[in-house]
Amino acid sequence: MRRYVFGQPIETEAVVNKPQVCTDSMTELSVYTDERFPLNFATTLDAEDIVYGLGENVRGINKRGWLYTSHNSDDPNHDEGKHSLYASHNFILISGQRHLGVFFDTPGEVIFDVGYNHYDKLVVSLPEADVEVYVMEGDSDLAVIREFRQIIGKSYRAPKWAFGYGQCRWSYMTSDEVRDVVRNHRENGIPLDMLYLDIDYMDAYKDFTINPATFGDFDALVSEMKEQNIHLVPIIDAGVKKEDGYDFYEEGKKNGYFCKDENGEDFVVGVWPGDCCLPDMLNDEAREWFGNGYKFLLDKGIDGFWNDMNEPALFYSRKHLQEVFDAVGDFARGNLDINRFFQFKDLMSGISNNEEDYASFYHNYKGQKVRHDKVHNLFGYYMTRSASEAFKRLVPDREVLMFSRSSYIGMHRYAGIWQGDNKSWWSHLLMNLKMMPSLNMCGFLYTGADLGGFGDQTTEDLMIRWLSLGIFTPLMRNHSALGTRFQEVYRFDAVEQMKGIIQLRYRLIPYLYQAYEKAINEDTMMFYPLGMVYPEDTTARRIEDQLLVGDDIMIAPIYEQNAAARHVYLPEDMRMLRFRGAELVEECPLSQGHHYIDMPLGEVCIFVRNGHQLQLADIVESVADLDWDNLTFV
Numbered sequence: 264m265r266r267y268v269f270g271q272p273i274e275t276e277a278v279v280n281k282p283q284v285c286t287d288s289m290t291e292l293s294v295y296t297d298e299r300f301p302l303n304f305a306t307t308l309d310a311e312d313i314v315y316g317l318g319e320n321v322r323g324i325n326k327r328g329w330l331y332t333s334h335n336s337d338d339p340n341h342d343e344g345k346h347s348l349y350a351s352h353n354f355i356l357i358s359g360q361r362h363l364g365v366f367f368d369t370p371g372e373v374i375f376d377v378g379y380n381h382y383d384k385l386v387v388s389l390p391e392a393d394v395e396v397y398v399m400e401g402d403s404d405l406a407v408i409r410e411f412r413q414i415i416g417k418s419y420r421a422p423k424w425a426f427g428y429g430q431c432r433w434s435y436m437t438s439d440e441v442r443d444v445v446r447n448h449r450e451n452g453i454p455l456d457m458l459y460l461d462i463d464y465m466d467a468y469k470d471f472t473i474n475p476a477t478f479g480d481f482d483a484l485v486s487e488m489k490e491q492n493i494h495l496v497p498i499i500d501a502g503v504k505k506e507d508g509y510d511f512y513e514e515g516k517k518n519g520y521f522c523k524d525e526n527g528e529d530f531v532v533g534v535w536p537g538d539c540c541l542p543d544m545l546n547d548e549a550r551e552w553f554g555n556g557y558k559f560l561l562d563k564g565i566d567g568f569w570n571d572m573n574e575p576a577l578f579y580s581r582k583h584l585q586e587v588f589d590a591v592g593d594f595a596r597g598n599l600d601i602n603r604f605f606q607f608k609d610l611m612s613g614i615s616n617n618e619e620d621y622a623s624f625y626h627n628y629k630g631q632k633v634r635h636d637k638v639h640n641l642f643g644y645y646m647t648r649s650a651s652e653a654f655k656r657l658v659p660d661r662e663v664l665m666f667s668r669s670s671y672i673g674m675h676r677y678a679g680i681w682q683g684d685n686k687s688w689w690s691h692l693l694m695n696l697k698m699m700p701s702l703n704m705c706g707f708l709y710t711g712a713d714l715g716g717f718g719d720q721t722t723e724d725l726m727i728r729w730l731s732l733g734i735f736t737p738l739m740r741n742h743s744a745l746g747t748r749f750q751e752v753y754r755f756d757a758v759e760q761m762k763g764i765i766q767l768r769y770r771l772i773p774y775l776y777q778a779y780e781k782a783i784n785e786d787t788m789m790f791y792p793l794g795m796v797y798p799e800d801t802t803a804r805r806i807e808d809q810l811l812v813g814d815d816i817m818i819a820p821i822y823e824q825n826a827a828a829r830h831v832y833l834p835e836d837m838r839m840l841r842f843r844g845a846e847l848v849e850e851c852p853l854s855q856g857h858h859y860i861d862m863p864l865g866e867v868c869i870f871v872r873n874g875h876q877l878q879l880a881d882i883v884e885s886v887a888d889l890d891w892d893n894l895t896f897v
């Protein structure tokens with residue numbers, strides 16, 4: 264492991280075990296300045312090289328052939344044309360003749376040209392020449408990953424119950440609606456451990472409040488849910504409503520805990536509550552204060568949270584909105600030719616998440632005034648860190664579920680993430696699968712995507728297939744957006760099939776949790792690309808739609824509508840277990856090589872590696888009832 268320092272990098276606290284700075288010049292990558300960027304790192308790639316990494320991003324497990332950037336943003340259109348999502352995970356691993364890992368630690372922008380302009384070249388460019396670069400080499404991909412994980416510290420450990428099934432919706436509007444959803448699960452015998460509360464449980468979207476009209480009996484609700492082994496998991500948004508008399512806002516204002524504009528006034532942005540101020544998550548004192556806000560809900564017995572809008576997402580800033588209003592008048596009065604029309608249109612569509620806004624407010628980071636855009640990618644990380652540090656202070660004995668939308672490497676020590684606002688598209692089911700190993704490399708183990716898809720309309724078959732993948736991901740949550748078709752499983756004709764699949768999840772929890780704990784303890788992965796486990800097998804190295812889960816099993820989910828079978832490649836002899844719902848209906852030894860395997864809706868095939876075993880628990884309705892000692896071994 265070698266650590267190189269360029270310029271004056273801003274400390275991110277991604278790395279906890281820092282090796283001495285290496286003062287020799289870098290040999291593994293060529294370092295240069297060109298007319299476009301002050302700092303570039305480049306290396307040639309062999310034809311067979313795979314480039315892994317970059318955590319949460321679009322496209323393949325092998326990142327080769329595209330351009331990626333590090334810029335956390337709230338954009339629900341996760342299509343192939345994108346270059347980034349909600350997170351910046353600047354770790355890459357070149358796998359081929361050599362195994363070379365590189366981590367670019369900077370909160371600023373990093374551009375990864377992974378064989379995009381030239382297929383045989385990797386070029387990493389920085390618009391600002393301040394970065395710490397960690398370079399590691401090893402005998403295998405997994406050895407490099409272990410080295411990397413050892414410097415960034417152990418991953419967050421979620422409670423066991425967080426491996427249960429969770430139901431979410433934007434939003435369940437009243438406590439009675441929550442009761443109803445839970446009752447429908449229990450009456451149908453559909454296992455459930457978590458019920459998520461989206462923004463409407465709050466009073467006018469104010470953090471650390473409860474809507475008295477719709478959730479007036481919140482305390483009773485929490486205890487009723489507890490009796491049924493259901494954890495209520497409320498959302499927390501990054502922006503704090505700017506409203507006189509709202510105590511949390513008043514406190515933040517009085518103590519100067521909000522991000523400031525260039526004149527030292529609180530910077531005002533629009534998010535769900537309307538005008539908001541942004542807590543200065545990078546300021547130690549403000550972070551402690553924001554974390555203490557969670558106490559309001561912890562005191563009510565809450566033990567799980569999800570942090571949202573922490574890129575931070577800005578619908579508008581007051582300042583920019585005023586500029587837009589002024590300009591609109593000019594457009595309305597002037598002669599609107601076609602160019603002016605498009606200028607007008609761009610002005611409107613550029614109101615949200617505007618780059619100039621991100622360059623218009625300031626943090627107080629380690630005693631320095633720092634402009635937000637310089638540390639942008641750290642905001643979600645530090646918000647979530649604030650919560651997690653508060654849990655350790657306030658409820659040291661309580662295991663708390665915590666996951667965030669935005670992240671940066673380092674946050675993996677404090678929480679998990681969900682994969683953001685995907686859509687009810689088959690391609691996003693596949694993207695969910697492909698993102699798992701990429702995230703694992705970067706330390707994010709507790710993760711999953713919105714099952715069934717968040718935006719757009721799901722279908723029954725998509726829901727079934729997505730559940731059939733989701734039973735393997737640590738975070739198993741069904742979530743959908745406002746205005747979309749309701750997708751709680753009891754609403755579908757195929758409820759029995761879906762229920763069976765969720766029951767299978769519960770049978771798998773002991774296996775999954777040990778694989779998860781092992782990945783934490785041994786700084787390894789829970790979801791492996793085949794090529795990392797069978798590096799000599801050139802076919803296995805190219806496969807992107809099958810994964811190993813833990814050390815013992817392989818999965819090969821269906822991700823196409825109307826497909827009833829699929830090609831599966833076995834890198835070694837394996838035993839196929841076919842489940843119809845939760846029930847094991849067939850065991851079949853299969854030899855190494857190519858197979859075409861029937862997988863009708865409602866059936867899940869698991870491939871057990873030669874000489875390995877899979878343990879299965881009995882079916883239960885919540886994790887609390889799991890018998891971890893009496894397992895069936897296959």
Ligand code: MIG
Pocket residue numbers: 432433461462498571572668683684742743744
């Ligand atoms: O602008 O709280 O990703 O899970 O349901 C949308 C409403 C805000 C985005 C989150 C999504 C959540 C939604 N939120």
